[in-house]
Amino acid sequence: MFGYVEPDKPELKIREFDVFRGYYCSLCKSIGKRYGQVSRLSLNYDLTFLYILLDSLSTIPASGRMQRCMVHPLKKRFIVSSNIFAEYTSDMNIILMYYNLIDRWKDDKNILAGTGALAMKRAYKKAKKRYPEKCEAIESHLKHLTELEKNNCDSIDEAAEPFASVMRELFECGYIKDENERKTLGWLGYNLGRWIYIIDAYDDLEKDAGQKAYNPLISQYGYKGNGDGIGDFRESIKEKVNFTLTYSLSEAEKAYSLLGIEKNKGILDNILYSGLIARTDRVLRERGRENEKESV
Amino acid sequence: MKKNPYKVLGIKEGASYDEIKRAYRELAKKYHPDRYRNNPLADLAEEKMREINEAYDFLMKNAGGSYQYQTGYEQSYENSNASQSSHSQQYQSQQQTGSQYQSGYNTRYQYEDETELERKVRMFINSGNLNEAQRILDRMQARNAAWYYLQGLVFLRRGWYDRGYTNIQKAVNMDPTNFEYRNALNNLNQQYTGYRQNYYYRNSYHNNPDMCNLCMNLWCADTLCECMGGDLIRCC
Numbered sequence: 001m002f003g004y005v006e007p008d009k010p011e012l013k014i015r016e017f018d019v020f021r022g023y024y025c026s027l028c029k030s031i032g033k034r035y036g037q038v039s040r041l042s043l044n045y046d047l048t049f050l051y052i053l054l055d056s057l058s059t060i061p062a063s064g065r066m067q068r069c070m071v072h073p074l075k076k077r078f079i080v081s082s083n084i085f086a087e088y089t090s091d092m093n094i095i096l097m098y099y100n101l102i103d104r105w106k107d108d109k110n111i112l113a114g115t116g117a118l119a120m121k122r123a124y125k126k127a128k129k130r131y132p133e134k135c136e137a138i139e140s141h142l143k144h145l146t147e148l149e150k151n152n153c154d155s156i157d158e159a160a161e162p163f164a165s166v167m168r169e170l171f172e173c174g175y176i177k178d179e180n181e182r183k184t185l186g187w188l189g190y191n192l193g194r195w196i197y198i199i200d201a202y203d204d205l206e207k208d209a210g211q212k213a214y215n216p217l218i219s220q221y222g223y224k225g226n227g228d229g230i231g232d233f234r235e236s237i238k239e240k241v242n243f244t245l246t247y248s249l250s251e252a253e254k255a256y257s258l259l260g261i262e263k264n265k266g267i268l269d270n271i272l273y274s275g276l277i278a279r280t281d282r283v284l285r286e287r288g289r290e291n292e293k294e295s296v
Numbered sequence: 297m298k299k300n301p302y303k304v305l306g307i308k309e310g311a312s313y314d315e316i317k318r319a320y321r322e323l324a325k326k327y328h329p330d331r332y333r334n335n336p337l338a339d340l341a342e343e344k345m346r347e348i349n350e351a352y353d354f355l356m357k358n359a360g361g362s363y364q365y366q367t368g369y370e371q372s373y374e375n376s377n378a379s380q381s382s383h384s385q386q387y388q389s390q391q392q393t394g395s396q397y398q399s400g401y402n403t404r405y406q407y408e409d410e411t412e413l414e415r416k417v418r419m420f421i422n423s424g425n426l427n428e429a430q431r432i433l434d435r436m437q438a439r440n441a442a443w444y445y446l447q448g449l450v451f452l453r454r455g456w457y458d459r460g461y462t463n464i465q466k467a468v469n470m471d472p473t474n475f476e477y478r479n480a481l482n483n484l485n486q487q488y489t490g491y492r493q494n495y496y497y498r499n500s501y502h503n504n505p506d507m508c509n510l511c512m513n514l515w516c517a518d519t520l521c522e523c524m525g526g527d528l529i530r531c532c
Contacts, residue, residue, distance in 0.1 A: 157456035164455065180340055187337055190455055240458070243488055247457045250491035251335065257326055258340050273494050 002044040002100070004196050007267060008274040016266045018078050022064050023055070024048045026080040029069060031090040033082075035123035037070070042097035042120070046196070049271060051089040053188075054173055055080075056263040057181065084175055091127040092170050095135060098124035099142055134169055141165045149214045156244065159216035160197040167193025181259065188255035195248040195276070202241050203283050206230050217241065238284060245280050252276075301351035313356075320352045331490075333483055334452040334460075336424060417446045426450055441471035445480070452484075460484075 007020060027048055032040045055062065064080040080086075098120050104113035128135045145162035153159045171189025172182050201208075201217050208215035210227045217223075221240075223233045249272075256272050302309045305319040327348065332341040413432055420429035429450050436443060448463030461484055467477045 155459065157451070157454075157458045161456075184337055184340065187335075187455075194455060243461065244458045246488050246491055247461075247484070248455075250487045251455070251457075253491060253494075254331060254335060254341075255337060258337055258344065260344075277492065277494075 002046050002096075002196075004199055004279055005046045005049045005192065005271065006275050006279065007270045008278045011274050012270055013266060016270070019062065019080070019264065020048075020052070020267050022062075022078045022080040023052050025067075025069060025077060026064070026082055026086055027051050027090055027093070028071070029079065030082045030086040031093060032070070034087070034090060035094055035120075035126065038119050039094060039097075039123045040071070042116075043093060047089050047093045047096070050092070050170060050189075051085055052264055052267060053171075053185070053261075054085040054088070054176065055083065056261045056265075056268060057176060057259065059263065062264065085173070088173055088175060091130055092134075094120065094123050094127045095131070095138065096166075096170070099138065103142070103146075137169050138166050141169070152214060152219050153216060154219040156198055156201070156216045156220050159201075159219075160194045163197040164190045164193035167196070184255045184258050188252050188259075191248045191252035191255070195245055195252070195280075198241065198245055198248070199280060199283050202234075202245075205234055209233075242280070242284055245284075246277070249276050249280070299347065299351070301354045304347055304351035305355070316352065316355050320348065323348050330483065331487070333480075334449060336453060414442055414446065417450075421446070421449055421453060424453070426453055441467045441474065441477065444470065445474075445477050448480070457484075 007017075009017065012020065024043070024045075028040050028043050031043060062080050064078055066076040067079045068076050069079070098117060101113045101117035101120065104110045105117055141162040145159075148159050148162065167189040168186045169189075171192075172186040176182050176185065198216075201215050204215060205217060206227070207213070209218060209223065209225070209230045212226060217237060221233070221237050223230070253272050256268070261268060302311065305316060305323060307315055307319045311319075324345070327341045327344045329338065329342060329345065332338040335341070413436055417429045417432050420426070420432070429446075433443065433447055433450065444463045445467035448460045448467060451457070451460035451463060454460075461481075464477065464481050464484065468474070468481050471477060
């Protein structure tokens with residue numbers, strides 16, 4: 001369910017796009033250096049957003065240089081120099097991805113996920129050692145989520161709570177010293193997590209209905225059947241889903257406003273005011289099909 | 297040390313009155329208490345608003361434009377606080393009506409017929425102790441409009457917007473004459489549309505080409521053809 005947080009690319013300036021990619025590459029490199037090449041495959045845009053956000057809270061301008069990397073060996077690219085936030089987000093990325101793979105392995109015995117989890121196990125242990133409390137909190141939220149899914153929880157609010165809390169945990173980064181800022185980041189993370197969880201559920205309606213898998217929207221709005229008429233069902237709940245998604249984003253935006261960030265403002269504004277809502281509209285409109293390949 | 301008022305408003309030193317006013321209005325809209333109703337960060341927004349008001353009053357008093365910040369901002373700062381200009385007072389009084397719903401139980405005239413428990417729930421919501429508020433709500437017997445309204449507020453504060461909306465909607469349906477419930481529902485819808493209409497995600501490339509666009513393109517093509525001596529649409 002990752003990779004929904006992205007900039008609205010056509011609205012980005014070219015310079016901003018380069019910086020955005022610079023952050024992405026920096027994070028990718030940091031993961032590779034600290035956890036081995038296989039783990040690099042796990043990187044996604046959501047964590048890149050977190051990296052940019054945290055880094056933008058400090059006033060030191062982003063520095064970097066043109067470098068080559070293994071993934072793009074032909075052309076030198078601008079890569080932001082790694083710092084404490086790159087390390088933090090790459091650790092969180094490993095932890096999150098590991099749980100995600102384990103979950104998929106347990107759910108439907110996906111061989112690829114199982115192998116991936118095995119390959120990432122060492123990296124995960126290393127990350128866990130650095131952040132034992134965070135891991136514990138995340139684990140308990142995810143356990144709660146598994147329980148809710150097992151009991152076929154029929155409230156999207158309740159079902160979204162654990163994942164949103166995981167995101168709150170990630171955003172409340174211990175390296176941010178100001179307590180108010182941490183609290184604000186937490187609320188931003190919570191609402192973003194809630195948005196991700198619900199938009200993912202809407203995106204997967206057809207798939208889940210076909211496989212009779214758990215989906216909070218199907219449970220709450222009582223869809224019965226196995227795939228037929230799912231299009232009509234999708235249309236019938238669209239307005240409600242639209243409201244809850246947009247409202248979550250508006251709350252995330254309010255938290256973001258309070259941070260009063262100046263650094264990388266163009267990129268972050270683009271994501272908060274344009275990228276997320278554009279993504280929402282795309283998923284609401286496009287019946288989800290085209291997006292399947294984009295989300296892990 | 298107080299912050300530089302120009303920095304607070306995000307403008308250059310020596311900005312004109314108009315620029316100061318514009319920046320102030322923009323920020324006041326952004327951090328307005330109405331936007332942060334039912335938001336756990338309301339206190340931070342209030343603080344920000346106060347900062348903005350102070351900076352604005354100071355600049356308005358001390359000749360925006362030519363005034364240099366370094367020369368004794370500190371001393372005259374206190375004076376400017378003592379007598380606030382009318383403009384910001386207007387915003388502050390709005391601020392008060394805005395937070396009326398948060399610190400609502402102070403304004404007695406509106407909640408005369410409230411039970412003791414409801415008053416307690418409001419108090420816990422205001423102080424952010426949602427678990428305690430929920431506990432009392434669960435214990436209450438009557439499921440009247442007020443109950444649904446308060447339950448809705450608790451959900452909103454938790455970030456459970458779907459249930460929050462449903463509950464407040466229900467309160468409005470049960471008691472359509474109550475101004476407070478209707479106001480809360482309107483506010484929810486306003487936040488939704490407000491975010492959607494925001495900034496540059498408007499009528500840009502996201503919109504599909506429409507008929508106007510088609511006609512425009514045809515007309516352009518025709519004009520271009522005529523420039524080169526040809527003609528695409530004979531009648532014009």
